[in-house]
Amino acid sequence: MxxxxxxxxxxxxxxxxxxxxxxxxxxxxxxxxxxxxxxxxxxxxxxxxxxxxxxxxxxxxxxxxxxxxxxxxxxxxxxxxxxxxxxxxxxxxxxxxxxxxxxxxxxxxxxxxxxxxxxxxxxxxxxxxxxxxxxxxxxxxxxxxxxxxxxxxxxxxxxxxxxxxxxxxxxxxxxxxxxxxTGQGRGRRSEPVSEADKVWRKLNLTDREASIIELVLQGHSSESIGLKLDISTGTVKVHRRNVYRKLGISSQIQLLSIYLKNIQG
Missing domain, CATH: 3.30.450.80 (Transcription factor LuxR-like, autoinducer-binding domain)
Known part of the structure; x- marks a missing residue:
């Protein structure tokens, strides 16, 4: 052109x-x-x-x-x-x-x-x-x-x-x-910054579980998550299985559905 x-x-x-x-x-x-x-x-x-x-x-x-x-x-x-x-x-x-x-x-x-x-x-x-x-x-x-x-x-x-x-x-x-x-300024550090943080707390996920699940939803493999968080691939898979068990799900599509349902109210 x-x-x-x-x-x-x-x-x-x-x-x-x-x-x-x-x-x-x-x-x-x-x-x-x-x-x-x-x-x-x-x-x-x-x-x-x-x-x-x-x-x-x-x-x-x-x-x-x-x-x-x-x-x-x-x-x-x-x-x-x-x-x-x-x-x-x-x-x-x-x-x-x-x-x-x-x-x-x-x-x-x-x-x-x-x-x-x-x-x-x-x-x-x-x-x-x-x-x-x-x-x-x-x-x-x-x-x-x-x-x-x-x-x-x-x-x-x-x-x-x-x-x-x-x-x-x-x-x-x-x-x-x-x-x-809009009420989203930096002065509110004592509260969760995003709706996603509230979702993880509502679902009773630990900080480590929430970090891993966010990366799963973004499209990272277990190997990529391990590299980003400096943990082993096996540890990532254990946390992921624990989250799935905690939420009563067996697939990523169910995980995304729960996430979107909760984040959109």
């Missing part, structure tokens, strides 16, 4: 000349600039802070897809999303989903039950830490009919990353206040 510099600079000029830059106006500007660089089908921009419910800043979805990509996602599945966990790790840059996903992600129940509904060929994200522990993630998505991002387009997006990061930081510099206004 040929870069459309005229469209890129026109979008930037329109934004800088505006008297007020709302989430919608900023999102529309980023949409136009990204479309001038590469081909994609949809864009969604979320702000993340700790384990708090992410703030939806902008998206291009129709109603049905908005329910899957935004409403349902915010209700709990975000806690299992590789993009969410990348923000928790404090990383910045441009990454493809397949670079970030755990080793069993594409065979996990989370993928089969939730992520497969997105019908994406590929998703990549710009990860931009802004201020006060907030990270903005701009996801560019290509549907199955469009195919994955060609290597040359991914290189171009990497080249554009410093500009995109500076633009995002300028546009969304006050997101910590917005998280605080």
């Amino acid at each position: 040929r870069v459309d510099f005229t469209a890129f600079f026109r979008a930037l000029a329109d934004w800088t000349s505006g008297s007020e830059q709302s989430d919608r106006q900023t999102g529309e500007t980023l949409l136009a600039m990204m479309h001038a660089l590469v081909r994609f089908d949809d864009i969604v921009i979320f702000a993340y802070r700790d384990k708090a419910r992410p703030i939806d800043l902008f998206s291009t979805f129709e109603a049905e897809d908005h329910n899957i990509f935004v409403t349902l996602y915010q209700a709990g599945p975000y806690l299992l999303d590789p993009f969410f966990h990348t923000t928790r790790a404090g990383r910045s840059g441009v990454f493809r989903m397949r670079e970030l996903a755990p080793d069993r992600f594409f065979s996990s129940e989370y993928y089969r039950t939730y992520y497969s509904q997105t019908r994406l060929a590929e998703e990549l994200g710009f990860f931009v830490p802004v201020a006060d522990g907030v990270t903005v993630v701009m996801s560019l998505m290509r549907r199955e009919k469009t195919g994955i991002f060609p290597a040359q387009e991914f290189v171009l997006l990497n080249d554009a990353e410093p500009f995109v990061a500076a633009f995002v930081r300028q546009a969304w510099s006050d997101l910590a206040r917005r998280f605080a206004e």
